[in-house]
Amino acid sequence: MPASPQRDVIIGIDAGTSLIKSVAFTHDGRQLSGFSLPNTYMTSPGGHVEQDMSRTWTDTVAALRGLVAAVPDISRRLAAIAVTGQGDGTWLIDDDGRPVAPALLWLDSRAAGLVEGIRSSERNAALYRRTGSGLNACQQGPQLAWLQAHAPETLSRARTAFHCKDWLYFLLTGQRATDPSESTFTCGDFRKRRFDAETARLIGIADCAALFPEVVDGVTTTHPLSAAAAVETGLPEGVPVSLGYVDVVCNALGAGLYDPAPDVGCTIIGSTGMHMRLATSADAVTLNAEATGYTMPFPVAGHYTQMQSNMAATLNIDWLLDLARDLLATEGVVRSRADLIRRLDEKVLAAKAGELLFHPFISDAGERGPFVAHEACAQLIGLRSRHGYWDLMRAVMEGLAFAARDCYAAMGTLPGEVRITGGAARSRALGAILGAVLECKVRVCSRGEAGAGGAAMIAAVATGLYPDMTACAEDWVRPYLNEPQTPDPALAARYAKMFPAYLEARLAGRPVWKQLAALRAGAGHV
Numbered sequence: 001m002p003a004s005p006q007r008d009v010i011i012g013i014d015a016g017t018s019l020i021k022s023v024a025f026t027h028d029g030r031q032l033s034g035f036s037l038p039n040t041y042m043t044s045p046g047g048h049v050e051q052d053m054s055r056t057w058t059d060t061v062a063a064l065r066g067l068v069a070a071v072p073d074i075s076r077r078l079a080a081i082a083v084t085g086q087g088d089g090t091w092l093i094d095d096d097g098r099p100v101a102p103a104l105l106w107l108d109s110r111a112a113g114l115v116e117g118i119r120s121s122e123r124n125a126a127l128y129r130r131t132g133s134g135l136n137a138c139q140q141g142p143q144l145a146w147l148q149a150h151a152p153e154t155l156s157r158a159r160t161a162f163h164c165k166d167w168l169y170f171l172l173t174g175q176r177a178t179d180p181s182e183s184t185f186t187c188g189d190f191r192k193r194r195f196d197a198e199t200a201r202l203i204g205i206a207d208c209a210a211l212f213p214e215v216v217d218g219v220t221t222t223h224p225l226s227a228a229a230a231v232e233t234g235l236p237e238g239v240p241v242s243l244g245y246v247d248v249v250c251n252a253l254g255a256g257l258y259d260p261a262p263d264v265g266c267t268i269i270g271s272t273g274m275h276m277r278l279a280t281s282a283d284a285v286t287l288n289a290e291a292t293g294y295t296m297p298f299p300v301a302g303h304y305t306q307m308q309s310n311m312a313a314t315l316n317i318d319w320l321l322d323l324a325r326d327l328l329a330t331e332g333v334v335r336s337r338a339d340l341i342r343r344l345d346e347k348v349l350a351a352k353a354g355e356l357l358f359h360p361f362i363s364d365a366g367e368r369g370p371f372v373a374h375e376a377c378a379q380l381i382g383l384r385s386r387h388g389y390w391d392l393m394r395a396v397m398e399g400l401a402f403a404a405r406d407c408y409a410a411m412g413t414l415p416g417e418v419r420i421t422g423g424a425a426r427s428r429a430l431g432a433i434l435g436a437v438l439e440c441k442v443r444v445c446s447r448g449e450a451g452a453g454g455a456a457m458i459a460a461v462a463t464g465l466y467p468d469m470t471a472c473a474e475d476w477v478r479p480y481l482n483e484p485q486t487p488d489p490a491l492a493a494r495y496a497k498m499f500p501a502y503l504e505a506r507l508a509g510r511p512v513w514k515q516l517a518a519l520r521a522g523a524g525h526v
Contacts, residue, residue, distance in 0.1 A: 007079040010459050011067065011235075012452030014247060015060060015085035015164050017041070017105070022063040023452040024071050027079065027465050029476030034449060035066030042102070047109035047137075050102035053091055056164065057171050064233040075236050081225065082218065082459035083172065084244035084451055085165035087182065088138040090147070092158040092211075097170065100157040104143050109365075111142035112374075114149075118142075119372070123202045124291055130199045132190040132285055132295025132304075134372065140186040141203045148205060161186075161211040169243045173223035177216040180297035181245040181305075187212065190304065191282040193297045218242035218458045219299045219469070242459035245299050250454030252276050252305055255445040256419035256477045258298070258469055265415035265440075267404055269422040269430065273313030275369075275407040277415060279304040286412040292370050293410060299458050300469050308370045308407030311363035314424045316378065316396050319362055324389065344393065348429040351394040354494045357381040357502055358392075358399030359509065370410035371506075375513040381505055397430050398495070401437035402502045414438055419481060421445040436491040437499070441484040445477075 008027040014020075016039065023034040037059050041051040068074055088106035093099055104110075115137045118124055127135055135142065140161060147155050162170065163186075166178045178186075180193040187203060189196035195212045222240035230237035244250050248268070252258075257266040257278050268274040278298060279285045285295050285304055293308040321337050328335050359379040361367045367376035380395065408414050418440055424430055425444050435442040447453055457472050466472040 007077055009071070009074055009077040010079055010456040011064070011074075011081045012449070012456035012459075013060065013064070013081065013083040013085075013168065014250070014449065014452040014455065015039070015056065015083070015168060016247060016451070017086045017107070020056070020059050020063050021449060021452055022060075022067040023449045023456070024067055024074060025453065025456045027460065029453070029457075029479075031447070031449065031453075033067060033070040034452075035063050035070055037063050037066070041105055041107070047112060049105045049107040049109075051105055053099040053103050053167060056103075057168065060168055061232050064235065068234045075234070078236060078239050079465065080222070080240045080242060080459040080463045081172065081235070082242040082244045082455035083165050083168050084247045084250040084455040085163070085168065087163065087185070087246040087248060088140060089163055090140045090143040091162040091164060091167045092154065093160050093162065093167070093170070094157050095159045101151075101154050103164070103167075106138040108143065109137045111146040112137040114145055115142050118203070119291070127199065127202050128287060128291040130189050130196060130202075131184060132287060133185055134290075134292040134294070134368070136368065141200070141205060144205045144208045144211070145203055148208065155208065158211055160213050161208070162213065163246070165244060165246070166213065169241065172225055172229045172241050174226045175216070175223045176213040177243055178213050179243050179245050180215055180217055181249050183212070183215045185246070185294060185296055190285070190295045190297065216243050217299075218244055219461050222459070222462050240459070240463050242455070242462045244455035244458050246296065247451050248274055248276075248307065249296055249298060249305050250458070251421065251451045252454070253299060253457055254447060254450030254452075254454030254477065255421040256443070256473075256481050257305065258300060258303075258473055258477075260470065261417070263413070263416035265408060265418040267418055267420045267422075267434070269313050269400070269420055269424040271313065271315050271423075273310035273400065273404065275308050275310075275404050275411075277306045277408070277411045279306055288370065288410045290371050290410075292368065292372055293407075306411045308410055310360065310369055310400075310403050310407065311365050311367050312360055313400055313422075316360040316362050316400065317393070317424070320393055320396055345427055345429040347390040348394045348397060349432070351390045353394070353491055354398065354498050355387065355391050356383065356395035357498070357505055358395040359502070359506055360396065360399040360403050370407050373510060373513060375517040376509075377513055377516065379505065379509055394429075397433050398437065400430070401434045401495075402499060404434060405437050405499060406503070406506075408438065415440055417441040417443060417484060419443050419445050421447070421450050431485055432488070432491075435485055435487040437495045439487060439492045439496065441486055443484045444482040445480055446482060447477075447480040
């Protein structure tokens with residue numbers, strides 16, 4: 001069903017952890033409107049983090065109906081729908097397509113002990129060579145292994161193991177499927193772009209292989225919107241639906257990772273930090289000695305996304321802002337984070353560069369990229385009495401940039417240009433510091449909904465609106481990339497001299513982190 005001139009709108013659905021978004025784009029990538037609803041999940045002891053699968057679908061339907069109301073002629077103009085969503089996790093359904101239990105989210109850590117056992121065994125290196133991804137409790141493979149050991153009755157009722165977007169695709173089309181990025185990340189071989197029996201055996205879930213659905217590439221294959229889904233959503237039956245890649249890959253696509261120019265990277269600066277490089281073949285993928293990071297097929301034939309992820313990015317900035325807010329509150333002065341952020345760039349850029357070293361490992365979960373250490377904690381080194389609040393804030397931003405360099409270095413050479421997106425991408429100070437630390441040009445992606453946009457790009461190619469992703473990116477990405485910022489040479493030189501000290505202090509900190517964790521555990525702290 002190729003798009004006609006009248007059918008010029010694509011809907012991108014992005015079912016994230018905190019928000020479910022539906023966004024309408026014109027055929028050439030202009031955003032028409034969007035509608036979102038908050039997402040909900042439940043936590044319980046033992047590291048359990050779960051989501052009601054039926055509620056996720058109900059909220060997605062409500063988001064789509066909200067979009068239909070916002071764009072009154074959307075049904076007549078609709079050319080395609082695409083869906084992406086939060087990655088990892090385990091969403092199980094039975095023979096009749098009903099959930100057998102709440103979904104395990106990527107935040108769920110119940111399989112952490114199992115993962116640590118595998119990572120310390122000889123199986124870990126073999127797994128890493130096949131998947132290209134470090135084993136983590138967030139992944140479906142270890143979660144299935146946990147269910148196999150602790151909840152076999154749940155698995156016995158299951159027929160198919162989905163991820164979030166796969167579940168929504170099933171309800172939109174009736175097809176049991178997953179995409180190449182999640183199939184290899186879960187339990188696959190990244191070179192083959194599909195599930196792999198030997199990988200399942202190494203994880204210990206050979207008996208679960210029957211749960212894995214067909215792998216469908218949404219760039220080349222669509223399925224029609226079912227009659228039941230059409231009634232629920234208010235959208236026309238039969239419109240093509242494309243199964244997008246996982247949300248982080250769609251974000252990278254929408255933010256400009258795919259480019260004919262070599263040496264392009266993409267960094268998402270949100271609560272967490274995600275740093276990505278594009279490998280143009282399986283042989284170009286760089287696997288590191290610590291077996292960390294992730295490798296996922298990219299929605300272009302033969303291409304792969306390599307990723308390293310920091311557990312905390314803007315969470316470090318929020319922490320320091322909240323210290324100031326708390327101090328002001330004791331004097332009866334109420335300020336929001338937004339109030340303090342208004343002058344943040346000006347103050348940080350006025351502070352002296354490279355005065356302090358900060359390791360931004362402030363997350364309670366420790367760190368996962370480019371090393372794995374659950375005990376990792378933030379460190380501030382070099383303090384003198386002359387240092388003030390804005391020296392600390394500059395050090396925090398420099399620490400985020402050094403962490404990014406650490407991650408990119410684990411994936412090969414530093415990129416020549418990095419496209420940035422996410423909540424902090426608009427910060428002039430952070431952009432200037434990041435470019436100087438990485439010694440590269442920085443371009444900000446101004447598209448507000450890169451994830452939904454990337455999913456919609458996949459549908460645009462699948463339905464013939466564009467002959468290939470290169471042509472699509474010219475319209476959908478390039479106009480939204482700001483002019484490149486060239487790094488200051490003197491600042492880049494100073495940071496290049498500081499980076500070895502950042503690395504040395506990180507390595508030296510590991511035994512101290514372990515001692516602190518043991519002391520906290522002995523004192524009864526979590």
